[in-house]
Amino acid sequence: MAKKYNIAVIPGDGIGPEITEAAIEVLEAVCERNNIEIFTKELKAGGIAIDEFGIPLPQETIAAAKESDAVLLGAVGGPKWDNVDPEIRPERAILGLRSGLGLYANIRPAAIYEGLEAASPLKNPGKIDFIIVRELTGGIYFGKNGVYQSGEKLPDGTVKGKIAYDTESYSEGEINRILKIGFEFAMKRRKKLTLVDKANVLVSSRMWRNLARQMSFDYPEVELECLYVDNASMQLISRPSSFDVIVTSNLFGDILSDEAGQIVGSIGMLPSASIGVQGEPGLFEPIHGSAPDLTGQDRANPLAAILSAAMMMRTMFGEEEVAYSIENAVRKTLAAGFRTGDITFVGDNNNVKLVGTKEITKAVIDNL
Ligand code: IPM
Ligand code: MN
DSSP, X not given: OOEXXXXXXXXXXXXXXHXXXXXXXXXXXXXXXXXXXXXXXXXXXXXXXXXXXXXXXXXHHHHHHHHSSEEEEEEOXXXXXXXXXXXXXXXXXXXXXXXXXXXXXXXXXXXXXTTXXXXXSSSSOOSOEEEEEEEOSSGGGTSOEEEEEOOOBOTTSOXXXXXXXXXXXXXXXXXXXXXXHHHHHHHXXXXXXXXXXXXXXXXXXXXXXXXXXXXXXXXXXXXXEEEEHHHHHHHHHXXXXXXXXXXXXXXHHHHHHHHHHHHTSOGGGOOOEEXXXXXXXXXXXXXXXXXXXXXXXXXXXXXXXXXXHHHHHHHTTOOHHHHHHHHHHHHHHHHTXXXXXXXXXXXXXXXXXXXXXXXXXXXXXXXX
């Protein structure tokens, strides 16, 4: 009997629909060969939902996502919604899905694919292969915030006016559960864990550091390195291949994963998996945005979305072979010289063929 998986697809805005379509085509092709049936259900979130329902994350989207086995998301947002009330910005949809589904761990692997070395701005990138484990439902993204009028003055006499604030706060429980995921990944990989924090300034970071040191006694084989985030952003450039697993807070993980996107040549290459409670659906999405400037032109790089689908097969369904087959097809496609615009660079002499979204997707399918 064929295995059956129900996948909620949230294309979103901008290039979201093009790249999720590409990922689904690849999934369907690979699943057919492996006697797996996938059922997809399209859901609305982001700007498209604001246009239709007046809110970025309708109740029925979150309810249907909860009922699915896994969620595949494209991207949300765009200039059209830049001036809407901040409470209903398209980005709220992603944040609402993450918290609504309890997806506290965001896994963002970064590797340079063979043939893409020239796309990295680093002179000698070396073998880069690390993952960022980003806390996803806490910290400053979800802390107490607000704006209020102040009657006070600054010491130099300047009137303060309004005060806007966001709060970074983490509980021991939140920190420990994400640290554990970091240590467990390190055990399965090269046994090195880097904690990124700002413990020289922030009280919450000091808690992260203490708990990480405590937990490292349970993982004597894992080498724990602790870096301040400013230093970490430099070390990622100067010694990228020394990193294996990086564990960090929501905000620092957001920032460092874009840096990782640049290091590996293009953010258009980076997938992600967001997971939480065992047995609940995970959310799989490229880390890039909706790229409004590329929308509808068959120019978007679908590989991050396709690789996110591979992460879904592995993480959610334990379909290691299917995941490997997708990843290997991407490797072969790149090795054969297929490139979208974002990964086409001077100095790349791998017989490069600049192609569009559809053609590179077809090449991946042919290489499955
Ligand atoms: C990401 C994005 C989101 C984030 C935005 C769209 C809310 O930048 O997934 O990295 O900040 O987490
Ligand atoms: Mn980001």
